[in-house]
Amino acid sequence: MKPVVLVVDDDTAICALLQDVLSEHVFTVSVSHTGQEAISRIEGEPDIALVVLDMMLPDTNGLRVLQQIQKLRPALPVVMLTGMGSESDVVVGLEMGADDYICKPFTPRVVVARLKACCDGLARWRLMRRKTPGCHSMAGISIPFAANCIVRYNNMSS
Incomplete structure (x- = not known):
């Protein structure tokens, strides 16, 4: 089954391009074309695997939508795709989660590659959690005892 990506953007041309x-x-x-519509979909559709916002x-x-997503589904990856590209905009977006x-x-190939990488990272995290029952997690940091390492994933907690 293909992962479901929710694209949240009011620009219909961008949505159509990304959909294609x-x-x-x-x-x-x-x-979804509004933040409220996106939140409603995320609440009602558990198969959404990634959000492009x-x-x-x-x-x-x-x-604000990002914060609501984090409250509803903390492990749901969110990729910001925006015209706000100053260094401070990027840093704030990443620091917010x-x-x-x-x-x-953007170029479509780069978006596809980055979304695939995001999904691959989530899949690796879930696999690690399944394979390491002796694992302690707190504040987004997992300590799998058998692996002798500490793993921190943005927005992903057990």
């Missing part, structure tokens, strides 16, 4: 490009690869794409939405700021930050304009 991501559907050609390994993703099923769902689209614009910063400037008609009803709210993307960072985004798993990646892509600035517009």
Whole structure:
């Protein structure tokens, strides 16, 4: 089954482009044009595996949506895809919990590669959690005792 990506952007042309490009690869794409619609979908559709989120939405700021997603589904990866590309914008987005930050304009191949990498990282994390029953987790840090290492994943807690 293909991972479901929720694209949250009010720009219909960007949504159509991402839907076409991501559907050609390994993703099923769902689209929301407002922050509230996205939150409702995330609450009601547990099969959403990844969110691509614009910063400037008609009803709210993307960072507020990011915070709500973190409360609802802390392990759900969120990739910001936005025209706000200053260094401080990128740093704030990542510090607020985004798993990646892509600035517009973008190339479709780069977006696909980065989303695949994000999904691969999540799959590795889930596999590690399944294989290491002797694991202590706290504040987004997992200590798998058998692996003799400490692993920290953004937005992913046990």
